[in-house]
Amino acid sequence: MNRTAVGAPLTTVAAHGLRVDLPQRWEARVYLRDATAGESESINPVVHLGNFALPPRRGDYGSGAVEVMRAAHAFIALVEFGAAELDTPLFAAQGVPRPNVVDFAPNALQRRLPGQLGMQRFFTENGRTFCLYVVLGSARFAAQLVGEVHDVLDHVAVESR
Amino acid sequence: MTILVLIETVLLAVLTVLVAGLLRAYGTVLRRLHEIDSGTTSGPRQFDLQPTPVRRPVDPEFGPAHDITGETLDGEIVSTRVVGVEHDTLLLFLSSGCVTCETFWAELGMPGAIQLPSGTRLLVVPQSAADESPDDLAEVAPAGVDVVLSSDAWRDYEVPGSPHVVFVDGPSGRIRGEGTGQSLHQVAELLARATGEAGFLTGSSTPKSARDQQQEMSVDRELLAAGILPGDPRLYGSNE
Numbered sequence: 306m307n308r309t310a311v312g313a314p315l316t317t318v319a320a321h322g323l324r325v326d327l328p329q330r331w332e333a334r335v336y337l338r339d340a341t342a343g344e345s346e347s348i349n350p351v352v353h354l355g356n357f358a359l360p361p362r363r364g365d366y367g368s369g370a371v372e373v374m375r376a377a378h379a380f381i382a383l384v385e386f387g388a389a390e391l392d393t394p395l396f397a398a399q400g401v402p403r404p405n406v407v408d409f410a411p412n413a414l415q416r417r418l419p420g421q422l423g424m425q426r427f428f429t430e431n432g433r434t435f436c437l438y439v440v441l442g443s444a445r446f447a448a449q450l451v452g453e454v455h456d457v458l459d460h461v462a463v464e465s466r
Numbered sequence: 467m468t469i470l471v472l473i474e475t476v477l478l479a480v481l482t483v484l485v486a487g488l489l490r491a492y493g494t495v496l497r498r499l500h501e502i503d504s505g506t507t508s509g510p511r512q513f514d515l516q517p518t519p520v521r522r523p524v525d526p527e528f529g530p531a532h533d534i535t536g537e538t539l540d541g542e543i544v545s546t547r548v549v550g551v552e553h554d555t556l557l558l559f560l561s562s563g564c565v566t567c568e569t570f571w572a573e574l575g576m577p578g579a580i581q582l583p584s585g586t587r588l589l590v591v592p593q594s595a596a597d598e599s600p601d602d603l604a605e606v607a608p609a610g611v612d613v614v615l616s617s618d619a620w621r622d623y624e625v626p627g628s629p630h631v632v633f634v635d636g637p638s639g640r641i642r643g644e645g646t647g648q649s650l651h652q653v654a655e656l657l658a659r660a661t662g663e664a665g666f667l668t669g670s671s672t673p674k675s676a677r678d679q680q681q682e683m684s685v686d687r688e689l690l691a692a693g694i695l696p697g698d699p700r701l702y703g704s705n706e
Contacts (some may be wrong), residue, residue, distance in 0.1 A: 333544075
């Protein structure tokens with residue numbers, strides 16, 4: 306991890322074969338699901354990214370964080386699934402998706418909160434299977450936030466296992 | 467013949483009025499477009515005024531702040547933004563072993579013991595696992611408190627020892643106050659005096675207009691400068 310001072314827009318977070326160069330204002334937290342994960346869940350890494358102060362306690366899909374989001378905030382969860390999912394139809398898409406504004410809708414939210422929009426995509430990158438889940442704080446700032454989300458996703462690197 | 471001339475005259479007059487009306491409407495459209503292009507308007511403004519966030523100047527005595535990267539006690543890799551963000555951050559540099567820090571850890575675990583100005587994030591920053599005992603930290607760190615182990619942060623902020631407290635202004639990315647104390651409560655009083663943020667003693671307040679915020683902060687600053695803190699009996703006068 307590189308330290309950041311005033312005027313340095315990027316900081317890098319790298320762990321568990323995942324690397325993200327963060328644009329200004331964006332922060333990240335990377336963790337491994339622990340033994341408390343359910344039987345059907347993997348203990349693979351989860352990356353949380355936000356352009357706001359991410360709270361210490363969060364669910365895999367951002368519960369605990371989305372509640373403190375404001376209209377101009379965005380949240381990204383990159384949840385890795387197990388190798389058993391490889392080559393399944395759900396994860397057939399290759400490469401980190403770049404969602405468009407029209408991909409977002411309130412009914413795609415894991416936790417439905419007023420004004421927020423969500424989207425979810427499953428994909429495979431470098432032989433690793435992921436779910437990308439994005440929450441936007443409001444439709445009003447959707448275009449701007451999607452641009453920021455693209456900027457973050459452009460700087461996500463996934464190493465092969 | 468006279469009748470024909472009269473009819474033509476009337477028609478001409480009507481057409482003149484119509485053309486004048488069209489030209490006037492066209493002129494209005496052009497004027498409005500010009501107003502939109504140049505951003506000026508002679509009439510009333512057509513947008514809502516948004517309250518301007520009230521921020522006091524940052525003391526040049528203090529230096530630039532730094533983002534915090536490190537690891538939590540659960541092994542989560544963390545990169546938190548302190549610089550160039552909308553929220554302010556209170557950094558508590560604590561250790562597992564220092565005697566004074568015990569008071570801070572205990573206070574952190576008491577519900578309602580921590581008061582912070584609205585929109586302020588609290589980060590507790592012990593040194594990294596190589597310089598600290600994560601097991602000891604796990605025993606003293608209360609659940610729900612954001613603890614990020616980072617020796618880099620200690621170096622960046624030139625922490626002289628623990629406990630040490632730094633308050634960072636997020637938008638400017640500069641330190642607004644720092645120091646130490648015997649307890650979290652004492653530090654909160656010192657920070658309130660140093661920064662004029664009564665929120666360190668009273669907690670976050672409900673949203674108010676910028677004008678009200680400015681007025682209240684001005685009063686708070688004057689009271690704090692005079693050594694009058696929240697709860698001071700002088701605030702309530704005498705019943706006699």
